[in-house]
Amino acid sequence: MKKVNIIDVSKATGFSKSTVSKALNNSKEISKKTKKKINSFAKKLNYQPNFFARNLRKNNIKNVGIIIPDILNYYFAKVIKGAQKEFFKSGYDLVCFFNEESTSKEKKILEKLKNGSVSGLLISLARNPYSENIKKTLKDFKSLNTPIVMFDRVLDDFKCDKVLMDDFNSTFDSVKHLVSAGKRKIAFVSPIHDTIIGRKRYDGYVDGLKSENIKFDKDLYIPLTKGDTIESEITKLSSNGRIDAIICIEQHTTISILSLLLNLGYKVPKDIAIIGFTDGPIFKYVKPSITSVDQHGEYVGKLSAKLLIKRIENDQNEDFVHEIVPTSLIKRNST
Amino acid sequence: MKKVNIIDVSKATGFSKSTVSKALNNSKEISKKTKKKINSFAKKLNYQPNFFARNLRKNNIKNVGIIIPDILNYYFAKVIKGAQKEFFKSGYDLVCFFNEESTSKEKKILEKLKNGSVSGLLISLARNPYSENIKKTLKDFKSLNTPIVMFDRVLDDFKCDKVLMDDFNSTFDSVKHLVSAGKRKIAFVSPIHDTIIGRKRYDGYVDGLKSENIKFDKDLYIPLTKGDTIESEITKLSSNGRIDAIICIEQHTTISILSLLLNLGYKVPKDIAIIGFTDGPIFKYVKPSITSVDQHGEYVGKLSAKLLIKRIENDQNEDFVHEIVPTSLIKRNST
DNA sequence: TTGTATGCGTTATCAA
DNA sequence: TTGATAACGCATACAA
Numbered sequence A, B: 001m002k003k004v005n006i007i008d009v010s011k012a013t014g015f016s017k018s019t020v021s022k023a024l025n026n027s028k029e030i031s032k033k034t035k036k037k038i039n040s041f042a043k044k045l046n047y048q049p050n051f052f053a054r055n056l057r058k059n060n061i062k063n064v065g066i067i068i069p070d071i072l073n074y075y076f077a078k079v080i081k082g083a084q085k086e087f088f089k090s091g092y093d094l095v096c097f098f099n100e101e102s103t104s105k106e107k108k109i110l111e112k113l114k115n116g117s118v119s120g121l122l123i124s125l126a127r128n129p130y131s132e133n134i135k136k137t138l139k140d141f142k143s144l145n146t147p148i149v150m151f152d153r154v155l156d157d158f159k160c161d162k163v164l165m166d167d168f169n170s171t172f173d174s175v176k177h178l179v180s181a182g183k184r185k186i187a188f189v190s191p192i193h194d195t196i197i198g199r200k201r202y203d204g205y206v207d208g209l210k211s212e213n214i215k216f217d218k219d220l221y222i223p224l225t226k227g228d229t230i231e232s233e234i235t236k237l238s239s240n241g242r243i244d245a246i247i248c249i250e251q252h253t254t255i256s257i258l259s260l261l262l263n264l265g266y267k268v269p270k271d272i273a274i275i276g277f278t279d280g281p282i283f284k285y286v287k288p289s290i291t292s293v294d295q296h297g298e299y300v301g302k303l304s305a306k307l308l309i310k311r312i313e314n315d316q317n318e319d320f321v322h323e324i325v326p327t328s329l330i331k332r333n334s335t
Numbered sequence C: 001t002t003g004t005a006t007g008c009g010t011t012a013t014c015a016a
Numbered sequence D: 001t002t003g004a005t006a007a008c009g010c011a012t013a014c015a016a
Helices: A006-013 A017-024 A032-044 A051-058 A074-089 A103-113 A132-143 A167-180 A196-211 A231-241 A251-263 A297-313 B006-013 B017-024 B032-044 B051-058 B074-089 B103-113 B132-143 B167-180 B196-211 B231-241 B251-263 B297-313
Strands: A063-068 A093-098 A121-123 A148-151 A161-165 A186-190 A221-223 A245-248 A273-277 A291-294 A322-325 A328-330 B063-068 B093-098 B121-123 B148-151 B161-165 B186-190 B221-223 B245-248 B273-277 B291-294 B322-325 B328-330
Touching: A006 A017, A006 A032, A017 A032, A051 B051, A063 A074, A063 A103, A063 A297, A074 A093, A074 A297, A074 B093, A093 B074, A103 A132, A121 A297, A148 A297, A161 A167, A161 A297, A167 A186, A167 A196, A167 A245, A167 A273, A167 A291, A167 A328, A186 A196, A196 A221, A231 A251, A245 A251, A251 A273, A297 A322, B006 B017, B006 B032, B017 B032, B063 B074, B063 B103, B063 B297, B074 B093, B074 B297, B103 B132, B121 B297, B148 B297, B161 B167, B161 B297, B167 B186, B167 B196, B167 B245, B167 B273, B167 B291, B167 B328, B186 B196, B196 B221, B231 B251, B245 B251, B251 B273, B297 B322
Parallel strands: A063 A093, A063 A121, A121 A148, A148 A161, A161 A322, A186 A221, A186 A245, A245 A273, A273 A291, B063 B093, B063 B121, B121 B148, B148 B161, B161 B322, B186 B221, B186 B245, B245 B273, B273 B291
Antiparallel strands: A093 B093, A291 A328, B291 B328
16 A cells, blocks of 8 residues: 555646645635645545655654653652643654663763754763763764753753753752751761762752751761662761751662661651652652652753754854752651 | 765765665675775765655554553553664664643544554553544554553553553452462452553452452452542551552552551551552652662563564564563562 | 666646 | 746766
């Protein structure tokens, strides 16, 4: 069963293929009557204009790519949701890729996308993306005129539109919140201390303490390296009333800490309060529910999509934009 | 900055464009030396063959679409992950859409996809998909030679490859598991009693009871309609030792039930055991952790992708396949 | 081994 | 208002 093309419609209606084309594209050159006839035939034959021929002729494709680390991460799922909605509204299709925190996979994806199947790219990089490789590959997109918008995990020295979370204030505000709840011995647990985001959140924590005239105690800063378990750290830290609150900037570690504290017999938040990071509902269902920093993933996706569309459709030479999306604290029962 | 095309490469190298084309496609007609030269020039110029021209010529596109209800649902996220991996391996790009449980949105997506931007379609329908509209739209894909694979939420009277969960045995096995833990007064809570899946799980429950010689008590079957709260139902049901276990086939309802029971002073699982449904980690972190039916979303995605690729690349006329993916019980502390 | 010519299905320009 | 023709960029049958 061959696909019906414009010539089939032309033959069926008796009009030339250029008339058919114009009629189907609702050109005002064509009379109402002719349009009606041609449209009805096209429908009857289930004619669909060839995607490639049309795009080849018009030389633009309404596809954009998105590359994120992991779709099972609730934050990224929200970003995709927000982005997809926005793109769909503007007629763009969203092609999804996952780098699984691997720079080499990321590179493979990027190389593949150079084939022109997308006219723009949304990307949040794999951890430790500071490889020259990736940067070089990304630069190729510039010469292909394919704009890139980075969000969340961005490359500092790559020039493009960027959407960032307000990581600094997320922890700054967390400290404020804890202090207002009477806490002053606040630990900071970071399994991502070697990332830019981790450092910004750390800075917010340190400055938050400073703004409350609390002396920074480096023993209360717990950077975790991959594979570290927090068990001994937390046990040590929590003994003798050395701390009365914990800010943890990664979801699973937060849950482990909560369960550890409860097992050790501490009351949360009375003895030790906890603040965690996630967009997801998990913290809502544990006991006690955990106060958490909401990163507004859906909004990040929407905003990134808007920037990308603008960049695709308008001037590529405008100055690059860096948007900072504020986080907000969802207050629950752990603080 | 115009994109460089094959003629630019041809001029740069001094070879004709057909020689260039052949060289870049690694044709054995072309000498090693020529290939080398042409390849190096192509690289230097950052030449990328025009996506549309190439596809127009070859008339096949390595894009597939996936439509799911909601990406924030962990099960569907897993399906996407599994599918994406499989598609990527075979060189296909995955274009993602979400129907948000709306048949009209679903229809819009399908209509749009008729433009030939994908050569295959993976779909899990919005609830209540039994509209003639959707079926008619889906049928159009047949005449476009675009194969469809349905998974999970399928349309019974539409002929295509399908991947289904073993819903019947999921609840059948759950009953067995509860009985082996000494429970016999097992309630069944279903917020999706009006769906095929809901009915199959119900059947599994009923037959599970039968196989254990437990008389079915219709008062223990709680179908919930949208908006119903389970509070009064569960309170009534749990009083006077009327039940000693609950199977609930929706994640959020399950969590609510757990929390309700604990508030009412019941011990879980001693007084009342609970089994829920989800692929996600939420049940792992509540106290007590909840035994749950794992639907193996990633495998469902992978399998669906495989079927679709086969259908795209091979004979379209083979008989349609219906795969049943077994579920498994993750035993935790609520049973 | 390389080059010439043609066609894929559209849309756009120009002529009728 | 309609139609003939060229062009988009590539791949391939065929000629050299």
